[in-house]
Amino acid sequence: MTQANRALVAMSGGVDSAVTAHLVRARGYEAIGVTMRLARQENACCSEQDIGDAAAIAASLGMAHEVSDLSALFEEKVILPFIEAYENGRTPNPCVACNRYLKFEALYRYGRARGYDVIATGHYARIRYDEESGRYLLLRAADPQKDQSYVLYNLTQDQLAHMLFPLGELTKTEVRQMAAALGFPNAEKHDSQDICFVPDGDYAAFIEQRTGKTYPPGDFVGPDGRVLGQHRGIIRYTLGQRKGLGLALPAPLYVCGLDLQENRVLLGEERDLYKRTLLAHDLNLITAARWDQPQRLSARVRYRQKEQPATVRLIDTDTLQVEFDEPQRAITRGQAVVLYDGDIVAGGGVIA
Numbered sequence: 001m002t003q004a005n006r007a008l009v010a011m012s013g014g015v016d017s018a019v020t021a022h023l024v025r026a027r028g029y030e031a032i033g034v035t036m037r038l039a040r041q042e043n044a045c046c047s048e049q050d051i052g053d054a055a056a057i058a059a060s061l062g063m064a065h066e067v068s069d070l071s072a073l074f075e076e077k078v079i080l081p082f083i084e085a086y087e088n089g090r091t092p093n094p095c096v097a098c099n100r101y102l103k104f105e106a107l108y109r110y111g112r113a114r115g116y117d118v119i120a121t122g123h124y125a126r127i128r129y130d131e132e133s134g135r136y137l138l139l140r141a142a143d144p145q146k147d148q149s150y151v152l153y154n155l156t157q158d159q160l161a162h163m164l165f166p167l168g169e170l171t172k173t174e175v176r177q178m179a180a181a182l183g184f185p186n187a188e189k190h191d192s193q194d195i196c197f198v199p200d201g202d203y204a205a206f207i208e209q210r211t212g213k214t215y216p217p218g219d220f221v222g223p224d225g226r227v228l229g230q231h232r233g234i235i236r237y238t239l240g241q242r243k244g245l246g247l248a249l250p251a252p253l254y255v256c257g258l259d260l261q262e263n264r265v266l267l268g269e270e271r272d273l274y275k276r277t278l279l280a281h282d283l284n285l286i287t288a289a290r291w292d293q294p295q296r297l298s299a300r301v302r303y304r305q306k307e308q309p310a311t312v313r314l315i316d317t318d319t320l321q322v323e324f325d326e327p328q329r330a331i332t333r334g335q336a337v338v339l340y341d342g343d344i345v346a347g348g349g350v351i352a
Contacts, residue, residue, distance in 0.1 A: 090334030240330030
């Protein structure tokens with residue numbers, strides 16, 4: 001069997017990767033299931049329970065199953081940058097980092113080293129080859145509610161050429177129905193958490209536990225410069241936040257900035273959160289190797305945001321300027337800006 005007929009299926013133990021494995025087998029691929037061992041906390045993504053679930057599904061499909069221990073790389077590329085970002089007033093996107101460094105670099109190399117030329121995952125997105133440009137394109141999923149193209153913008157041409165996203169044309173409901181019809185025990189298994197290694201959602205407590213540090217209180221400063229109270233440590237606050245401030249205010253105020261040097265959280269009115277322009281670095285362009293002229297595209301600055309029309313300019317090889325037609329709320333350092341041309345992901349970068 002040629003390499004092109006051999007597929008490694010990334011299996012998390014969830015319903016999406018289970019159905020992906022079935023569809024890959026149905027297409028005639030010789031397939032192996034591989035589960036990454038990442039964070040070691042109980043209830044985290046890729047836990048021992050998840051590994052067992054993935055192995056059971058692989059066995060039911062007649063597939064071999066392996067575990068790839070990538071916990072050290074996960075610590076280096078996801079957890080430590082996550083902590084460092086919050087300590088420096090940025091809001092990280094660990095899912096983007098995990099996809100980039102773990103699923104589509106480390107796992108890709110793992111498969112290639114074993115002779116599996118195609119990597120299949122349960123992401124909701126689509127890939128198409130464009131004859132005119134000679135480039136592989138990343139497209140939104142058919143199901144807009146489950147589309148994951150935002151967290152996949154880092155995929156390179158080589159990776160796109162060797163990826164399969166079998167769920168790209170399906171809805172989540174169809175995937176669960178298929179899993180139930182196949183008798184998969186995880187057909188109704190819940191999806192993983194937003195931050196898989198912080199299952200209780202208290203990321204600040206996680207950071208304190210991991211670093212052994214306490215982050216000192218400081219001043220909340222209002223728009224007129226007056227001190228309005230004391231915050232509980234600067235890592236607990238992100239741009240645009242209103243809830244959880246613990247202040248009794250006559251009118252709502254929002255986190256509009258973090259003064260790391262003076263350990264102050266700067267509050268303002270909602271109108272103060274709106275900006276028209278951002279700069280991004282650590283770029284990956286998909287539709288072209290570079291853009292010599294300004295591009296009219298739409299852009300998304302957070303996962304669930306609707307894309308907004310903008311003019312995009314490549315300032316230098318690793319700096320992009322995005323100027324929105326209308327001001328956008330809470331453009332946040334450390335998050336991804338992802339650019340779309342209709343359903344096609346044109347590229348993206350990290351908001352600087």
